Amino acid sequence: MIASHRELGLTDAEYELIQEKMGRDPNGVELAIFSLMWSEHCAYKHSKLLLKTLPTEGPRVLMGPGENAGAVDVGGGLACAFKVESHNHPSAVEPFQGAATGVGGILRDVFAVGARPIAILDSLRFGEPDSPRTRYLLDRAVAGIGHYGNSIGVATVGGEIYFEGPYEQNCLVNAMCLGLIEHDQLIRSAAAGVGNKLVLFGARTGRDGIGGASVLASAELGEADADKRPTVQIGDPFEEKKLLECSLELLEQGLLVSLQDLGAAGLTSSSAEMASKGEVGIDIDVRRVPLREADMEAFEIMISESQERMLCVVEPDRVDDVLALCAKWEVNGTVIGEVTDSRHLCVLDGGEVVGDIPVPALVDDCPLYELEPAEPVTPVYPAPPRQIADGLDARATLLALLGSANLASRRWAFSQYDWLVGSRTVRRPEACDAAVLVLDPSGDADGPRPGLAVSIDGNGRRVAADPYRGAVEAVAECSANLACAGAEPLGLTNCLNFGNPEKPHIAWQLTRAVAGLADACRELGAPVVGGNVSLYNEGPDGPIYPTPVVGMVGELPDVAMAGRIGFSVAGDVVAVISAASYAPSLAASELAKLRGEPIEDGELPAAVLGELRALHAVIRQGVRSGVLRSAHDVAEGGLLVALAECCLTGAIGARLELGGDDEAALFGEGPGAFVVSAPRDALTPYGQAAKVLGEVGGDVLHVDGLLEVAVDELIRVHAGGLTDRLR
Amino acid sequence: MKYGVVRFPGTCDDVDAVLACERLGEAEILWHADRDLKGVDAVVVPGGFSYGDHLRVGAVARFAPVMEEVERFALRGGLVLGICNGFQILCEAGLLPGALLPNTGLRFAMRQTVLEVVESSCLWTRGLTPGERLSIPAKHTTGRYYAPEPVLDEMRANGQIVLRYAEDPIPNGSVEGIAGVCNKAGNVLGLMPHPEHAVDLLTGSADGLKVLAAAA
Numbered sequence: 001m002i003a004s005h006r007e008l009g010l011t012d013a014e015y016e017l018i019q020e021k022m023g024r025d026p027n028g029v030e031l032a033i034f035s036l037m038w039s040e041h042c043a044y045k046h047s048k049l050l051l052k053t054l055p056t057e058g059p060r061v062l063m064g065p066g067e068n069a070g071a072v073d074v075g076g077g078l079a080c081a082f083k084v085e086s087h088n089h090p091s092a093v094e095p096f097q098g099a100a101t102g103v104g105g106i107l108r109d110v111f112a113v114g115a116r117p118i119a120i121l122d123s124l125r126f127g128e129p130d131s132p133r134t135r136y137l138l139d140r141a142v143a144g145i146g147h148y149g150n151s152i153g154v155a156t157v158g159g160e161i162y163f164e165g166p167y168e169q170n171c172l173v174n175a176m177c178l179g180l181i182e183h184d185q186l187i188r189s190a191a192a193g194v195g196n197k198l199v200l201f202g203a204r205t206g207r208d209g210i211g212g213a214s215v216l217a218s219a220e221l222g223e224a225d226a227d228k229r230p231t232v233q234i235g236d237p238f239e240e241k242k243l244l245e246c247s248l249e250l251l252e253q254g255l256l257v258s259l260q261d262l263g264a265a266g267l268t269s270s271s272a273e274m275a276s277k278g279e280v281g282i283d284i285d286v287r288r289v290p291l292r293e294a295d296m297e298a299f300e301i302m303i304s305e306s307q308e309r310m311l312c313v314v315e316p317d318r319v320d321d322v323l324a325l326c327a328k329w330e331v332n333g334t335v336i337g338e339v340t341d342s343r344h345l346c347v348l349d350g351g352e353v354v355g356d357i358p359v360p361a362l363v364d365d366c367p368l369y370e371l372e373p374a375e376p377v378t379p380v381y382p383a384p385p386r387q388i389a390d391g392l393d394a395r396a397t398l399l400a401l402l403g404s405a406n407l408a409s410r411r412w413a414f415s416q417y418d419w420l421v422g423s424r425t426v427r428r429p430e431a432c433d434a435a436v437l438v439l440d441p442s443g444d445a446d447g448p449r450p451g452l453a454v455s456i457d458g459n460g461r462r463v464a465a466d467p468y469r470g471a472v473e474a475v476a477e478c479s480a481n482l483a484c485a486g487a488e489p490l491g492l493t494n495c496l497n498f499g500n501p502e503k504p505h506i507a508w509q510l511t512r513a514v515a516g517l518a519d520a521c522r523e524l525g526a527p528v529v530g531g532n533v534s535l536y537n538e539g540p541d542g543p544i545y546p547t548p549v550v551g552m553v554g555e556l557p558d559v560a561m562a563g564r565i566g567f568s569v570a571g572d573v574v575a576v577i578s579a580a581s582y583a584p585s586l587a588a589s590e591l592a593k594l595r596g597e598p599i600e601d602g603e604l605p606a607a608v609l610g611e612l613r614a615l616h617a618v619i620r621q622g623v624r625s626g627v628l629r630s631a632h633d634v635a636e637g638g639l640l641v642a643l644a645e646c647c648l649t650g651a652i653g654a655r656l657e658l659g660g661d662d663e664a665a666l667f668g669e670g671p672g673a674f675v676v677s678a679p680r681d682a683l684t685p686y687g688q689a690a691k692v693l694g695e696v697g698g699d700v701l702h703v704d705g706l707l708e709v710a711v712d713e714l715i716r717v718h719a720g721g722l723t724d725r726l727r
Numbered sequence: 728m729k730y731g732v733v734r735f736p737g738t739c740d741d742v743d744a745v746l747a748c749e750r751l752g753e754a755e756i757l758w759h760a761d762r763d764l765k766g767v768d769a770v771v772v773p774g775g776f777s778y779g780d781h782l783r784v785g786a787v788a789r790f791a792p793v794m795e796e797v798e799r800f801a802l803r804g805g806l807v808l809g810i811c812n813g814f815q816i817l818c819e820a821g822l823l824p825g826a827l828l829p830n831t832g833l834r835f836a837m838r839q840t841v842l843e844v845v846e847s848s849c850l851w852t853r854g855l856t857p858g859e860r861l862s863i864p865a866k867h868t869t870g871r872y873y874a875p876e877p878v879l880d881e882m883r884a885n886g887q888i889v890l891r892y893a894e895d896p897i898p899n900g901s902v903e904g905i906a907g908v909c910n911k912a913g914n915v916l917g918l919m920p921h922p923e924h925a926v927d928l929l930t931g932s933a934d935g936l937k938v939l940a941a942a943a
Contacts, residue, residue: 146835150866151776153739238737238779330736416835418866420924420931423743428931438929441743443750449929560929 008035014367021361029347029355032299034362036265037272040535043366046501047533050371050514058527060490067188068112068261069179070529072490074555075450078439079183081115084123084176084456084493084551086534090232091144091173095137099144099173100235104307106177107154108261111244112310114187114251115179118422119437120149121456122159122175123495123549127168128385129405129725134163137171139726144235145175146416151237152244156417157425157435158454163405164461164593166381169539174495174532176456176551180439187251189260190277191313191339196257198271198282198337199319201326202243202309206292209233209266209305239308239331246329247310255322257313268302270311271337272345276363281342287350288336298349313339373511374504379600380543381464386596394640394661395707399717401590401637401667402644408721426451426559430649433484433633434554436562451559453487455552459636460497460545461599462669465588467509469604471516471548476612476671478552479524480633483616484563484674486623487554489526494550496533499543506538509546517548523609524616526552556624563623565632566650570697572629572677574646574654575690576639577622579615581608584668590637591667605670612672618689619674627682634673640666640703642675643693647701648714656694657704666706728752728942731767733797733813735759735788739775740810740923747923751940759791769806769942770797772813774867774921784827784869785815794820806942807915808851811867814907814917823910823917824882825874830867831900837866839931840920842906843893848886849909851916851941860893861934865906865920872901872908872919879903885911890918 005015008031018026018034026034036042044051056064062079063071069083087102103120110117122145127134138161149156154177191198209232250256258278260270267284275282286301296304314322319335326333340346345362347355388400401407414429427436434455457477463470479489494517499506521528537544556562567574586592587602622628630650634642639658647654658666676683676690683690702708730748734741734756741756748754748771755765764770778787788794794816801807801822809817817823830836839862846857855861874882879902882888890907897904899919907918922935 143834150835151737151739151779153775236779238776238781241739241776241779242736415837418835418837420837420864420866420921421739421743423746423924423927423930425931426929441930442746443927 005031009039010035014038017367021358021365027355029299029302030357032303033268033355033357036268036303037362038366041264042269044533045366046369046371046535047496048368050511053514054518054528055522056528058491061527061529062183063186063529065528065530068109070491070493071113071186072529072553074439074452074490077182079181079186080178080452080553081110081113081181082176082178082493082553083109083530084174084495084549085109085532086172086174086495086497088170088172088497088534088537091141092169092171094232095140096144097232097234099141100148101233101307102173102175103145103148104235104237104240105263106175107152107240108263110177110179111247112259112261114185115181116248117154117177117179118424119178119435119454120154120156120175121454121551123456123458124161125167125172125460125547126163128163128165131168133168135726141173142413142416148235148237150418152241153421155419155421155425157419157437158429158456160456161410161413162460164545165384166542166544169541170537170544172497172547174549176493178454178553185251187256187259189258189274191274191280191282192257192278193315194280194339194341195316196339197314197316197319197335198284198339199312199314199322199333200289200309200336201246201333202331203236203239203306204290204292204332205301205304205306207296207300207304210300210303233305233307235307242329242331243308243310246326246331250322250325255314255318257315259310259312262309262311264305266304272359272362275345275359281340281344281346281359282337283340283346283348284337285348288334290332290334298347298354302347371501371507371511372504373508375508376505379598380505381599383596383598384593387594390595394666395709397591397667398640398644398707400594401641402714403717403721404590404594405722405725406590407637407641409719411719412723412726427485427562432562432564433481434487436485436559438559448558449560451556453482453485453554453556455481456549458547458549460547461593462588462604463513463548464545465599466604467512467546468516469606471513472520472607473671474548474550475517475520475524475526476607477635478550479526479616482552482554483619484623484631484633485556486561486563486620487556488620489524489552489554491529492521492526492550492552493529494531494548497537497544497547497549498535499538501535506543513546513548520609524613561624561626563631565630565646567630567646567652567654567677567696568650569629570652571680572696573680573683573692574656574677574694574696575683575692577619577674577676577686577690579608579611579672581611582670582672584638584670585664586668589667589669607671615672628676628678630677632675634675636669638667638669644701644714646675647711648718651711652696653698653700653711654694654696655698655702658693658706661706729767730754730769730771731757731764732771732773733757733759733793735777735791737776737779738773740773740921744771744773744923747926747935747939750926750936757793759793762792762796764796764800770800772809772816774811774813777812777816785812785819788816789819798822801915804912804914806850809917810921810923811919814919815869817915817917822915823908824878825872825908827869828871828873829869830871835868836898838898840865840898841893842890842920845888845891846886847889847909848913849889849916850913851938852889854941855937861937862932863920863922863925863935864931865898867919870899870919872905874902882908887911889916
C-alpha cells in the first residue's frame with residue numbers, strides 16, 4: 001500500500017501546500033503522483049532558481065532548455081539535438097542496468113524531439129581502482145553502456161573516466177547523446193487539441209523502477225541500498241531499437257501532434273508535462289495500459305519507470321495509421337486516454353476516477369527553495385591516499401602520471417563500445433581531443449564535408465578545490481578540445497552532480513560552480529541548451545566531489561581537416577601556443593593527487609576567459625587551415641604529459657628543450673596552453689605566441705638535461721596503466 | 728548493379744551497408760517480412776542484433792520470411808554476403824558451414840583488424856590476390872568461428888576458407904584464425920569484420936570496398 005507523505009520524501013509543509021492546492025486531502029494515487037512531481041528529480045526545487053542564471057540564448061540555438069533535448073543549427077537545414085543526463089544512483093545500486101538504462105533514457109530524450117541519435121558519450125566517476133567495489137562498478141557500468149549502445153546501433157564515440165575516493169560509494173554515470181534532424185521536423189512535447197487521443201507505445205508496463213526518481217535520485221545513498229535494487233529499471237535495447245525506428249517513422253509520416261518519452265516518474269511526469277506545456281488537461285485510463293503483471297494497482301501503473309515507452313498525442317482520424325505502424329515495428333500501441341480542456345490530470349481505473357489533480361499544481365506549484373550557501377571553514381574531503389614518493393626525478397614522475405588511473409589509456413573501455421556504426425566517425429577515441437563526426441556519411445559529397453566535434457569534460461577534484469574556477473575550467477576544457485579538432489562551439493549541455501544541497505557547504509559549491517559555468521558559457525560563446533541536475537550524491541562517508549559535467553558540440557567546415565593529437569612527421573617543429581595568462585600550478589593537479597596532498601593546498605590559476613576565447617580561435621584556425629599538423633590541449637598532468645601523449649599517440653619521438661626543471665611548468669595544470677606540431681617555418685606567423693620547443697623525430701622523447709624515454713615505453717606505460725589495475 | 732540489404736528488427740548496420748553499396752551501385756532495403764528480393768543482383772545480410780539476439784544469435788532471423796527468398800536466391804547461385812550478425816544468420820540457415828561462438832574474452836570487442844586473403848573459390852574475393860592484407864574493423868561478442876575437424880577438412884579441400892585474421896593472438900579465438908568462409912559454390916560469403924565500415928579513408932580505411940566491389 002501507499003506510504004505516508006514523509007516516506008515518499010515530502011515535507012510536512014509541502015504536504016500542507018498540496019492539501020491547499022487540492023482543497024482536500026489527496027488520496028493515495030494523488031499523493032504518489034505529487035511525491036514524484038514534487039521530487040528534486042522532477043521539480044528541480046533546489047536548483048531551478050540557480051539554473052535560470054545560465055545563458056541559454058545564442059544565434060544558433062533552435063530549442064533551449066525545457067524540451068526533451070536542446071537543439072542547435074548545424075547548417076544545411078540540419079539541427080543537432082543533444083543532452084546529457086545522469087543515472088548515478090541506479091548505477092551505484094546495480095551498475096549494469098543502471099548504466100544501460102542511462103543510455104536508453106538519453107537516447108529516448110533525443111528521438112523524442114524527432115532526431116535520429118548518431119552518437120553517445122559518457123562521463124564516469126568511480127572510487128580508486130584498488131577497491132574491489134570500484135572494479136565491480138566500473139566493469140559492470142562499462143558493460144552496461146556497451147550492451148545498450150552497441151545493440152541499438154548508435155556509436156559511443158567518446159567520454160571520460162576519473163577515479164577519486166569520494167566517488168567510492170556514489171559512482172557517477174552521465175550519458176550524453178547527439179542526434180540529427182531537419183529544422184522543420186523538430187517536434188515538441190506540448191499536448192494540444194481537445195479530443196485528440198493519447199497513445200502509449202513501446203514496452204509493457206511492469207513494477208520495475210517504481211519510485212526510482214523519488215526514492216533513489218532525490219535522497220542520499222545509505223546502508224540498505226541493496227534493498228533498493230528492485231527500484232532500478234531493466235533495459236531492453238532491442239525493444240528500444242524498434243521504438244526508435246517506429247517513432248521516427250511516425251514523425252516522418254506526419255502522424256503525431258506531439259511526442260514525449262517516459263523517463264523518471266513514468267506516465268505521471270510525461271502526461272503532466274505534456275498537459276502543462278499545452279495548457280490542457282489529460283484523462284488517462286490505467287486499465288488500458290498493457291501490463292507485464294496483471295494485478296498492478298493504479299498508482300503503480302502511473303509511477304512505474306518501465307523502460308522503452310513513449311507517449312504521443314494523435315488526432316482521432318490518424319489513430320488507426322499510428323497503431324498500424326506500431327504493429328509494423330512490433331511494438332505495443334494503445335490508446336490510453338485523451339486531451340481534455342479541464343487542465344486536470346485525471347486518472348481513471350476502468351470507468352472510475354481514482355485521481356484528479358489540477359495540472360498547474362503538479363508542475364508549477366512545487367515550492368522552489370533558495371539555497372543557503374556557506375563556505376566551509378574546515379576541509380570537506382580527506383586528502384587522497386599517497387601513491388608516489390616526493391623527490392622522484394622528472395622521468396619517473398612522467399611515467400607515474402602517464403600510467404596513473406586517471407591518465408592512462410581508456411582503450412580497455414572503448415574497445416567494448418562500437419564507435420563506428422553510422423559511418424560518421426572521422427576521429428576515433430584517443431585520436432583527437434574531441435570526437436569528430438561527418439554530417440553526411442554518403443560517398444556523394446564533393447568538396448568540403450562539414451561535421452561536428454563533441455567533447456565531454458568535468459574535473460571534480462578541481463571543482464572541489466575551487467568550485468568557481470573548477471567549473472570555468474570544465475567549459476574551457478571542452479572549448480579547447482573542440483579547438484584542437486578545428487571546431488567552433490555551438491552550444492553545450494551540462495549535468496550538475498552534487499551532494500545534498502540542503503547542506504550549506506554543498507549549496508556553496510553548487511552556487512559557485514553554477515556562477516563559473518554561467519560566466520564561462522557567456523564568455524566562450526557556448527549557450528546552455530539543456531541538461532540535468534543530480535543532487536544528493538552522498539553517502540555515510542560524505543559527499544562526492546562537486547562535479548559539473550559539460551558536454552559541448554561544435555562545428556567544423558571540413559572534417560578532412562580535423563585535428564589530431566599525435567605528432568606525425570619527422571622534422572616538424574614542436575611548439576607551445578599559450579595565453580599570456582597561462583600560469584600552471586600544482587594545486588589540485590594530478591601530481592599533487594599522486595603525492596597525497598590535500599586539495600585545499602594552493603590556489604587554482606584564474607582563467608582569463610577573453611584570452612582563452614581568442615587563443616581557441618587561433619588554434620581552431622591553425623587546425624582548419626592545415627598549418628598545424630597536430631594540436632593537443634595541455635590538461636591533466638601538465639605540459640610534459642601532453643608532450644608524451646603527442647609522442648605515444650603518433651608513435652614517434654621528439655627532441656625538445658624546455659628550459660628548466662620547474663615542477664609547476666612541467667607538471668602544473670591550468671587553462672590556456674596547447675602543444676602543436678607544424679612544418680618548419682609554418683609557425684612564423686604566430687610570432688611570440690608560439691614558443692618553439694624542438695622537433696619531431698626518432699623513437700625517443702628527449703628533453704635536454706631532463707629526461708629521455710623510449711616511445712615504446714611511453715606507449716607501454718600508458719596502455720597498461722588502467723588494465724593492470726583491473727586485473 | 729543492384730544490392731539488396733536485409734533489414735530485420737534489431738538490425739543496426741543496414742544503413743551503413745546501403746551507403747557502402749551505393750558507392751558501387753544501387754542499393755535497396757529488403758524488409759524481413761516481405762518475400763521479395765526486388766530483383767537485386769546481390770544480397771547483403773548486414774550486422775546488428777536481429778531480434779535482440781534472443782534465443783541465440785541469428786537463430787530467430789533465420790526463420791524470417793525474407794530468408795526463404797534469400798536461401799532460394801543463394802541456391803540458384805545468387806551472390807549473398809553476410810556480415811557479422813548476417814554471417815551468424817547464414818550459418819544458422821545452413822547456407823554456410825560452421826557456427827559462431829562467444830569470443831574467448833567473453834566480451835564485445837571492437838578493433839581495426841588485419842585480414843589476410845586466402846586462396847579460395849569465393850566469388851566475392853575473386854578480384855583479390857591470395858596473401859593480400861585488408862584493414863577492416865571488427866566488432867562483436869559472438870565471433871569465434873568454429874567447425875569440427877572433418878568439416879574443416881572439407882572446407883580446405885573446397886577452398887571455402889576465405890579470410891583469416893593476420894594477427895597474433897587471434898582476436899576472438901576463431902579456429903585457425905578464420906574470419907570469413909564461403910559455401911562450396913563460392914557465391915555465399917560470411918565474415919565477422921565489417922567491410923561496409925571500411926569504405927572511406929576519412930573514417931579509417933577503404934579496404935572493405937574491395938570485397939563489396941567483387942559483386943559489381
